[in-house]
Structures are given as structure tokens and as C-alpha cells.
Amino acid sequence: MLDLLRQFVSGYVTLNPEDFSLLAEKVIVRSFDKRELLLRPGEVEQYMNFIIRGLARMYFYKGRSEVHLNLAKEKELIGASSSFLSGAPSNYYIETLEPTTLLSIHRDDLEKVYRQNSRIERLGREIITHFVLEKEEWEHACMRLDTRERFLQFVERNPELVQRVPQKYLASYLNMKPETFSRLKHLLKKRPSAAGNR
Amino acid sequence: MTSDIAATVYKDALERLHHYLSRYVPLNKQEFGALLPYIEIREFDKKVRVIDTGTVERYLNVIAMGLARKYLPVRNKEITVQLASEGHIIHSELSFHYRIPSSAVIETIEPTTFFSISYDSLQQLYDQYPKAEHLGRLLISDLFVKKDNRYYHQLIKSTRERFLDYVRTHPQMLQRVPQKYIASFLNIKPETFSRLKHLVRPGKK
Numbered sequence: 001m002l003d004l005l006r007q008f009v010s011g012y013v014t015l016n017p018e019d020f021s022l023l024a025e026k027v028i029v030r031s032f033d034k035r036e037l038l039l040r041p042g043e044v045e046q047y048m049n050f051i052i053r054g055l056a057r058m059y060f061y062k063g064r065s066e067v068h069l070n071l072a073k074e075k076e077l078i079g080a081s082s083s084f085l086s087g088a089p090s091n092y093y094i095e096t097l098e099p100t101t102l103l104s105i106h107r108d109d110l111e112k113v114y115r116q117n118s119r120i121e122r123l124g125r126e127i128i129t130h131f132v133l134e135k136e137e138w139e140h141a142c143m144r145l146d147t148r149e150r151f152l153q154f155v156e157r158n159p160e161l162v163q164r165v166p167q168k169y170l171a172s173y174l175n176m177k178p179e180t181f182s183r184l185k186h187l188l189k190k191r192p193s194a195a196g197n198r
Numbered sequence: 199m200t201s202d203i204a205a206t207v208y209k210d211a212l213e214r215l216h217h218y219l220s221r222y223v224p225l226n227k228q229e230f231g232a233l234l235p236y237i238e239i240r241e242f243d244k245k246v247r248v249i250d251t252g253t254v255e256r257y258l259n260v261i262a263m264g265l266a267r268k269y270l271p272v273r274n275k276e277i278t279v280q281l282a283s284e285g286h287i288i289h290s291e292l293s294f295h296y297r298i299p300s301s302a303v304i305e306t307i308e309p310t311t312f313f314s315i316s317y318d319s320l321q322q323l324y325d326q327y328p329k330a331e332h333l334g335r336l337l338i339s340d341l342f343v344k345k346d347n348r349y350y351h352q353l354i355k356s357t358r359e360r361f362l363d364y365v366r367t368h369p370q371m372l373q374r375v376p377q378k379y380i381a382s383f384l385n386i387k388p389e390t391f392s393r394l395k396h397l398v399r400p401g402k403k
Contacts, residue, residue, distance in 0.1 A: 062354055082346035085339040091350050114335070118328040125324075125335040129295060132342050135349065136292055140301060143270055143277050 001029070001052050004075055005103055008050060012126040019119050026109040030102045038078075038094040045083035045090050047104040051076055054100025055164055059172070060092050068173035071158075071165055078102075081131055097165065147176050151184045208239065208311070211262035211284075215313055218260075218285050222336040223329060232327070236319040240312045248304045248312075255293035255300050257314040261286050264310025265374055268302050269382070276303075278382040281368075281375055287341070307375060352385060360384045361394045372398070 002024055009015060009023075030049070032038065039045055041060065056078045058070040069092060072078040083090035084107055114121040141150060154174055155162055162170065162185075171181035216230045225233075240259070242248060249255050251271060261284050268280040268288060279302065282288040293300035294317060315323070323330040351360065364384055365372055371380065381391035 060350070060354070067353060082343045086343045088343075091354075114332075118331050121328075121331050121335055122324065125331065125338055128335065128338045128342055132338060132345060133292055133295055135342070135345050139279070139349070140270060140292070143279075144272050144301070 001101075001103060002027075004052060005050055008075060009123060012130070013119060013123045015119055015123070019117055022113050022117055023105070023120055023123075026105050026113055027103045028105075030104050032096045032100045032102070034096055034098050034100070036096050036100075038096065039080055039083075039090055040093055041091055042089045043083075044087060045080035046106055047102075048077060048079040048081070048084055048107070048110065049102040049104045051078060052101040052103055054102075055097040056094055056100055057097055057165075057169055058092050058094045059169075066169075066172055068169055071161055071169065071173055073160065073164070077127070081128075085128070097169075142175060147174075147180060148184060150174050151176070151181070152188075155188060208262055208313075211311070211313070214285060215260060215262070219333060222340070223333045225329070225333075229329065233323065233330075236315055236323055238314045238316070240314050242306045242310050242312070244306050244308050244310070246306045248306060248310075249290050249293070249300055250303055251301055252299045253293075254297055255290040256316050257312070258287065258289045258294060258317075258320060259312040259314045261288065262311040262313050265307040266304055266310050267307055267375075267379055267383075268304050269379075270302050276382065278379045281371060281379060281383055283371070283374070287337075307379070357384075357386050357390060358394060358397075361386060361391070362397065365398050 005024070005027070006020060009020065015023075029052075030047075032054070034054075038049075038056065051072055051074050053074060055071070055073050057068060058072075058078065058080065059066045059068045061067070070078065078094060080090040080092050080094060082088070083092075087107075110124070114124060141153065145153065151174060154170075167181055167185075168178045171178040174181065176184075212234075216225065219225055219230070238257075239262070240248075240257075242264075244264075248259075248266065261282055263284060265281070265283050266288055267278050267282070268290070269276040269278045280288060288304060290300040290302045290304060292298065293302070297317070320334075324334060351363070355363070361384060364380070377391060377395075378388050381388045384391070386394070
């Protein structure tokens with residue numbers, strides 16, 4: 001399991017084995033069934049989680065409809081980052097969609113490791129920078145791309161999620177009506193190369 | 199401009215910068231002084247495009263004086279995504295970090311002075327000073343939290359609430375920024391924005 005984490009980390013910074021073990025010592029394994037809530041609005045996010053196995057979603061309610069902010073699978077992070085970083089109560093729910101195993105680090109432990117080792121602090125900075133850029137990219141995509149383009153871009157980048165995530169969640173994540181999503185998916189089946197060629 | 203002259207001309211602005219950074223990490227005079235050689239002072243007239251689409255963003259800027267906006271040109275429209283005044287960070291971040299051509303434009307609204315740090319200088323700073331690494335992490339964390347809040351509030355709040363929240367927290371911006379930019383930033387139609395403005399006229403509560 002730690003190998004997956006090591007691999008993930010090496011995408012951001014080079015850590016020697018001693019650095020990595022400082023981090024690994026603080027990591028705990030947490031397992032959840034499907035459809036378990038990891039976090040509710042009003043709670044402070046205590047953990048940043050790396051998914052070893054499974055799938056989770058982060059969302060909130062606008063009126064009675066769910067708005068999805070994140071869908072994460074193996075080798076990705078899930079957590080209410082904003083609450084984790086600020087210590088303020090979260091606005092969001094996090095729920096597993098499949099049986100899920102996480103490698104989690106508590107925010108207090110991570111702070112300790114940052115103080116001990118500036119290369120790990122760099123890792124933290126790089127990951128948060130990545131979060132910021134992802135958000136920025138997403139906002140730009142929402143403004144610049146139309147519904148169809150957003151759909152195609154998503155399907156191209158996340159073919160797996162299309163299979164594993166209920167369609168209404170995907171539609172919500174892509175900020176489109178479920179009917180629109182169905183219609184676009186239909187279009188894709190007829191022309192399987194449509195997504196691949198872009 | 200050499201940093202000695204800059205230190206005289208921009209004494210107040212530099213003090214504000216020192217104060218601003220110290221909110222994240224306490225820096226004594228020497229430590230703050232050690233950062234100065236990495237900082238460039240850049241001055242622009244009003245309505246100047248500091249960075250245009252298609253060019254790679256070289257700088258992360260903190261506004262020393264003035265006002266600037268960031269927008270995305272989309273189908274003959276300009277969508278304002280940021281309005282930044284003194285003490286705020288503004289740059290085309292995707293372009294800056296990934297070293298790719300910018301899809302955003304940054305334009306000054308008033309004559310504006312930036313304290314700017316180039317991509318390379320920033321990496322040098324991080325390599326040289328663990329404290330800079332710490333400062334960088336806290337700054338970017340704060341930026342993320344603000345971005346997340348803004349995104350959430352844009353989605354959850356009504357037009358009227360978005361308007362009132364903004365003018366209450368940024369009273370001076372209404373005077374300094376053309377109305378259409380604020381309307382675009384808040385994702386409110388210009389007509390609606392005009393109508394909402396009566397809510398903040400003197401005498402009305």
C-alpha cells in the first residue's frame with residue numbers, strides 16, 4: 001500500500017527513504033463500506049486521504065439538489081481540503097461509493113512532519129498548488145467550454161469513472177442535467193472515437 | 199530600479215508587504231531584507247495589459263499600489279475572474295506554474311505598481327530558505343481556502359446576497375472599479391447590478 005503512496009509522492013518531489021518514512025509513520029489505514037459518510041457539513045476535516053482502493057464523492061446540497069465538487073478513485077486524494085487547511089467547519093459531505101480503503105494522515109500529524117522536514121513541507125506546498133491549479137482549470141473550463149465540450153473532455157480524461165459512478169452524480173459534477181448527460185453519452189456510443197481523437 | 203532606491207520610494211508599500219507576510223510567518227528585518235533582492239518593482243499605467251493571452255506568465259505579483267483585474271476572453275466577452283487591490287496577489291497562475299501560454303488577461307484599472315517575483319527567483323528562494331518554503335505553503339493554502347469559499351458562495355448564494363456580501367466587504371471597490379467588471383466578477387447581469395445598487399445608497403439600510 002505504501003508503494004502506491006510513494007509513487008504518488010514522487011510525482012511532486014523527490015524524497016529520500018528517511019524523509020518518506022517520517023511521513024509513512026504517521027499514516028493510518030482506514031476502511032469503509034460503500035455508502036459511508038466520511039464527513040458532514042459543520043465538521044472539521046481531520047484527515048487528508050489517499051485512496052488505495054475504492055471511490056468517493058464530495059458534494060453539498062443546493063436546495064434539494066446535490067452539487068458535486070469531487071469524484072476520486074484509486075491513487076487520488078480525497079478530503080475537504082479547505083476545512084483541512086483552515087480548520088474551519090466544512091461545507092461538504094464526503095461519501096464512499098464503493099468499499100474503500102484509505103491511507104490517511106491527521107492534520108496535526110502532518111503539521112508535525114512539516115516542522116521536522118522542509119522537503120515534506122515542499123511536498124505539501126506542491127500538492128496544494130496543484131489543488132489551486134485544478135480548481136482554476138475547472139473554473140476556466142466551465143466558462144470556456146460548452147456542455148458538449150465539457151462532457152467530451154471529462155470522458156476522455158476519466159473513462160473509468162463513466163463506468164463506475166452513477167450517471168446523475170457525473171451529470172451534477174459536470175454541471176449539466178441528467179437528461180443532457182444521457183443524450184451526450186448516447187452520442188458517444190454511436191461514435192466511439194469521438195472522445196479518443198480529441 | 200535598484201532595491202536601495204526602491205526601498206526609499208516604496209517604503210510604505212514595503213512595510214505593508216512585510217506586515218502582510220508576517221501574518222503568515224513572523225519575519226524580522228533581516229529576513230525580510232533577504233527577500234528584497236528577489237523582488238522586482240514593476241510600474242504600469244492604467245488600462246495596460248500586464249499579461250496577454252498566448253504569452254507565458256513570468257511573474258507572481260503583489261499589488262503595492264493600484265488596481266488590476268484578471269479576465270478570460272470568451273466568445274467576444276470578457277469574464278472577470280479577479281479584482282485585486284493593494285496587498286492582493288494577482289497572476290495568471292496556470293501559465294505561471296505550468297509554463298504554458300496564458301488563457302487569461304491581466305489588465306490594470308488604475309496606474310499600478312507591482313512587487314513581482316519571477317518563476318526562477320521563486321524557486322531559488324524556496325531552495326535557499328526553508329522559511330520561504332513554509333511561507334509559500336501557508337500563502338498557497340490560504341489562496342486555496344479563499345478560492346474554495348468563493349466558488350461555494352457563487353453557487354449557494356442568491357444574486358442579491360452575492361451583491362450585498364461583496365459591497366459590504368469591499369466598500370471602496372464600488373468607487374474604484376467600473377460597474378461592469380464587478381457585475382461580471384459576481385456573475386450578475388449589468389442591469390441587475392444597477393438595480394441592486396439602490397440597496398447601498400446613503401440613507402438606505
